[in-house]
Amino acid sequence: MGMNRESLAQCGISYDDAVEKFLGEAELYESLLVNFLDDNSFDEAKVCVENGDCEGVIRTIHAMKSVTGTLCMNVLYRKCCEVVDDARANDTEKMKADFAEAYEMYQKIAECIRAEAAE
Numbered sequence: 594m595g596m597n598r599e600s601l602a603q604c605g606i607s608y609d610d611a612v613e614k615f616l617g618e619a620e621l622y623e624s625l626l627v628n629f630l631d632d633n634s635f636d637e638a639k640v641c642v643e644n645g646d647c648e649g650v651i652r653t654i655h656a657m658k659s660v661t662g663t664l665c666m667n668v669l670y671r672k673c674c675e676v677v678d679d680a681r682a683n684d685t686e687k688m689k690a691d692f693a694e695a696y697e698m699y700q701k702i703a704e705c706i707r708a709e710a711a712e
Contacts, residue, residue: 596623596709604705605698611665622664626706629664632657635699638676642692650680650688654695669698 598608606626615622634657641649658673672695679688 595712596626596706597712600709601626601705604702605666605668606702606705607665607667610667614663614665623710625664627710629660630703630706630710632660634660635696638692639696642689645685647680647683647685647688650692651677654680654692657699666702669695669702672698 596608601608608622611622612619634653638650638653638657640646641653654673654676658670658677661667661670661673672691675691676688676695679685679691
């Protein structure tokens with residue numbers, strides 16, 4: 594594939610750190626980035642957030658927290674942590690605001706991966 598690490602970095606993906614985590618297997622890592630596009634947890638979480646379903650948010654965003662951490666999407670990972678903390682505290686207003694930021698980050702990252710995968 595050969596994705597552009599600078600473009601990915603601008604989108605919030607720590608490519609070099611991730612490839613190191615994957616023991617130099619850049620092709621494996623890039624295939625996992627593409628697979629990330631098929632995960633619909635953020636869309637499920639969006640419905641939960643809109644309905645004020647804190648338990649649903651915890652379940653869906655916790656899963657995305659793991660994925661984003663593994664794939665070295667560090668800024669999005671940290672924002673997912675905040676959303677989970679908000680949901681655990683039943684702070685629905687803060688949860689909605691933090692999720693809106695996380696969703697925007699997610700969309701930017703997904704768009705970036707799509708662009709790199711198309712190259």
